[in-house]
Amino acid sequence: MIEVKEKQFTAELEAAIQSVHTDQKNKLFSYTEKINPVNLYRFLEKAADLKLPRTFWSSANEDFQMAGAGHAFELSAKDSPSRYEQVEQEWHALLSDAVIYNPYHVSGTGVVALGGFSFDPLKPQTKLWENFPCSHFSIPNYILTHAEGNYYLTLNRFICTDETYAGVLEQLQDHRQTLLNNAENKRDGYVLHIQRKTEIDPEQWKETIKKATDVMKNTAVDKIVLAREVRLHFNQSANIPDILKRLVDTQPNTYVFGYEMGEDCFLGATPERLVKVKDDEVLSTCLAGTAPRGETMEEDEQIADNLFRDPKNREEHDYVVQMIRNTMEAYCTDVNVPSEPAVHQYKTLQHLYTPVRAKLKKNHRIFSIISGLHPTPALGGTPRQEALAFIRENELLDRGWYGAPIGWMDSNNHGEFAVALRSALIQKDEASLFAGCGIVEDSIPESEYEETNIKLMPMLSVLGVD
Numbered sequence: 001m002i003e004v005k006e007k008q009f010t011a012e013l014e015a016a017i018q019s020v021h022t023d024q025k026n027k028l029f030s031y032t033e034k035i036n037p038v039n040l041y042r043f044l045e046k047a048a049d050l051k052l053p054r055t056f057w058s059s060a061n062e063d064f065q066m067a068g069a070g071h072a073f074e075l076s077a078k079d080s081p082s083r084y085e086q087v088e089q090e091w092h093a094l095l096s097d098a099v100i101y102n103p104y105h106v107s108g109t110g111v112v113a114l115g116g117f118s119f120d121p122l123k124p125q126t127k128l129w130e131n132f133p134c135s136h137f138s139i140p141n142y143i144l145t146h147a148e149g150n151y152y153l154t155l156n157r158f159i160c161t162d163e164t165y166a167g168v169l170e171q172l173q174d175h176r177q178t179l180l181n182n183a184e185n186k187r188d189g190y191v192l193h194i195q196r197k198t199e200i201d202p203e204q205w206k207e208t209i210k211k212a213t214d215v216m217k218n219t220a221v222d223k224i225v226l227a228r229e230v231r232l233h234f235n236q237s238a239n240i241p242d243i244l245k246r247l248v249d250t251q252p253n254t255y256v257f258g259y260e261m262g263e264d265c266f267l268g269a270t271p272e273r274l275v276k277v278k279d280d281e282v283l284s285t286c287l288a289g290t291a292p293r294g295e296t297m298e299e300d301e302q303i304a305d306n307l308f309r310d311p312k313n314r315e316e317h318d319y320v321v322q323m324i325r326n327t328m329e330a331y332c333t334d335v336n337v338p339s340e341p342a343v344h345q346y347k348t349l350q351h352l353y354t355p356v357r358a359k360l361k362k363n364h365r366i367f368s369i370i371s372g373l374h375p376t377p378a379l380g381g382t383p384r385q386e387a388l389a390f391i392r393e394n395e396l397l398d399r400g401w402y403g404a405p406i407g408w409m410d411s412n413n414h415g416e417f418a419v420a421l422r423s424a425l426i427q428k429d430e431a432s433l434f435a436g437c438g439i440v441e442d443s444i445p446e447s448e449y450e451e452t453n454i455k456l457m458p459m460l461s462v463l464g465v466d
């Protein structure tokens with residue numbers, strides 16, 4: 001830190017400590033500075049050296065990334081029916097006492113909470129997801145934000161009444177120096193490859209699809225999303241920053257996320273935005289309906305055209321559009337939804353895509369919209385309760401955080417959440433991958449199985465399969 005900045009920092013910290021002592025109340029201290037460029041993945045490597053849990057977010061279509069280290073404060077609702085409200089209340093309580101120095105007005109700097117939810121808190125949790133509660137948010141101790149070509153470092157420290165200025169300062173300065181060091185960590189001979197790949201009961205999964213289509217033929221249920229799991233064993237422990245970097249480098253137009261809890265890390269590259277809020281502007285996305293990419297440009301266009309016209313895929317998509325439109329109308333005005341989807345292309349597949357724009361009504365925030373939207377028929381089904389009941393009873397899987405909202409929000413009420421798809425739960429030298437499909441009455445089990453294979457490809461390719 002150059003000297004003027006250093007003085008500013010120590011003065012702000014001293015004032016914060018003073019305020020904690022005077023009020024006899026623990027408070028969050030947050031300090032943001034602009035810094036020279038730092039490699040985000042090296043920052044994450046250094047965080048591991050310091051034994052700080054890591055968080056990561058990279059936006060699909062903006063020059064915006066955040067890497068987090070440590071949990072300065074954790075928001076975690078225990079009680080599932082009111083988990084959104086609980087997290088939001090804890091968040092506002094934390095902010096109301098926080099001592100914040102941030103002259104930049106850049107989204108994703110300052111007090112930022114990154115985190116997510118489980119897909120279905122009513123489904124019993126298995127050992128697989130034991131480190132991930134039904135909701136968890138972290139205000140990282142250190143956030144490296146890369147926004148529009150600039151780099152910022154935010155230090156967040158929850159200061160307790162018994163702490164001294166000298167003690168806090170020393171720790172912050174030590175960590176800062178290590179995290180920003182920017183030298184490459186030596187990883188001699190690190191080449192990850194998959195030694196064993198186990199698909200969890202694909203035949204049974206196809207049976208479940210058959211059962212779902214039978215239910216749809218005989219009841220008012222129109223769509224049920226069913227997912228399956230693939231378990232991998234590697235030759236060695238997977239390196240998290242390396243996987244995140246490969247996802248960012250190879251999966252354009254996706255949100256790349258990483259969230260570490262204990263020894264586990266849930267990460268992925270998802271094409272699906274759930275909701276973005278910036279001031280009163282709200283964006284959501286309807287994404288459902290899938291086809292592979294073509295080998296040539298002509299073939300690619302032909303496949304896109306067929307996807308656009310295919311009644312089965314259009315049906316899958318339309319349930320999502322109807323539901324998102326209705327939900328947005330409850331929380332927003334000026335809801336704008338194009339009358340037809342577009343086809344969006346990704347590395348290994350194409351999706352039907354309908355963007356939704358709206359204006360947020362007063363007194364609503366991002367969490368109210370999330371609670372209304374999740375799960376959309378892109379991950380649950382239609383009608384929601386019947387589809388969820390079917391999934392709960394028949395799916396051979398604890399989805400954990402797969403298929404659920406994951407994202408961030410800051411103290412200016414800006415934030416963005418994606419749906420955690422195309423993801424993996426990495427557990428040292430093992431991983432579970434997840435992929436699902438929207439099942440409608442006309443679904444053919446074998447074709448849906450093929451569809452999950454193309455959804456699994458991006459993650460498999462960065463984990464060591466060509």
Ligand SMILES: C=C(O[C@@H]1C=C(C(=O)O)C=C[C@H]1O)C(=O)O
Pocket residue numbers: 225227272287288289290316351378379421422434435436437438439455
């Ligand atoms: C369930 C997943 O994706 C969802 C299902 C889709 C489909 O069936 O066409 C497409 C996008 C998502 O709505 C997944 O990727 O695991």
Ligand SMILES: [Mg+2]
Pocket residue numbers: 288289290316437438451
């Ligand atoms: Mg589909």
